Amino acid sequence: MPELPEVETTLRGIEPYVLNKTISSIVVRQSSLRWPVPTNLLKKKLINKTFSGIKRRGKYLLLESSKEFLIIHLGMSGSLRISDKNHIKKHDHIDIVFDEKLILRYCDPRRFGCFLWTDNPENHFLLKNLGPEPLGNSFNGEYLFKLSRKRKTPIKNFIMNSKNVVGVGNIYANEALFKAKIRPTKPAGRVSLKSYEELSNEIVLILKKSIDQGGTTLKDFVGSDNKPGYFKQQLEVYGRQGEECKVCSSILKNVNIGQRSSVFCPKCQK
Secondary structure: OOOHHHHHHHHHHHHHHHEOOOEEEEEEOOOEOOOEOOHHHHHHHHOOOOEOEEEEEOOEEEEEEOOEEEEEEOOOOOEEEEEOOOOOOOOEEEEEEEOOOOEEEEEOOOOOOEEEEEOOHHHOOOOOOOOOOOOOOOOOHHHHHHHHOOOOOEHHHHHHOOOOOOOOOHHHHHHHHHHOOOOOOOEHHHOOHHHHHHHHHHHHHHHHHHHHOOOOOOOOOOOOOOOOOOOHHHOOOOOOOOOEOOOOOOEOEEEEEOOEEEEEOOOOOO
């Protein structure tokens, strides 16, 4: 699944091409995504209009037009790219066509993403219960510590819950917990303030580093310039179960937490 760095990379990649450009048409080849695409509404709201801004909220992209917003989520395997009419692929479901003949093209093989419209993003059902941004000023170790008191849920599930903090997906949760030396199964309420301070710092560092390098190279993720990200080669634990820890040479173990693979070092992470 594209995570926060992948979504941020996509935003930065498409932004120069889509802002303040007149939209000439909307093409919807497949409207059955996670929620039905409101094709007629999108055409009414966007044709002959422009996008005046684009921002990210968690893993959602919000493209603003006339003080209303197109909400896009990439789902499990979706991507946005700048393209032209001659390169339509099998799972290219939606085109936003600009007067300059450039196309913002949405591809989603598994169709778990979304294209929705709202005039009130703060109260939209997908956005209103989201926690703070990990790269924002309100996210820190003290916030996590206070929120986690008496919580028995594993720390990995706790930081992956978007109501607590947005955008910390499976890859980066694995990596941040390793860097902070916290075992992913440890109850969130038993993690100390000092450990939460280390963990919050590692989450911020690893997300920023991944954004700078274009996200992780997953088989389904391609950046907006059609080039894969380059962060995967630097992963310490994710996808490396059975291999040696890069710090202590112990064999990395895997445990499923919340139906997700969690790789950790039994010696480094307590």
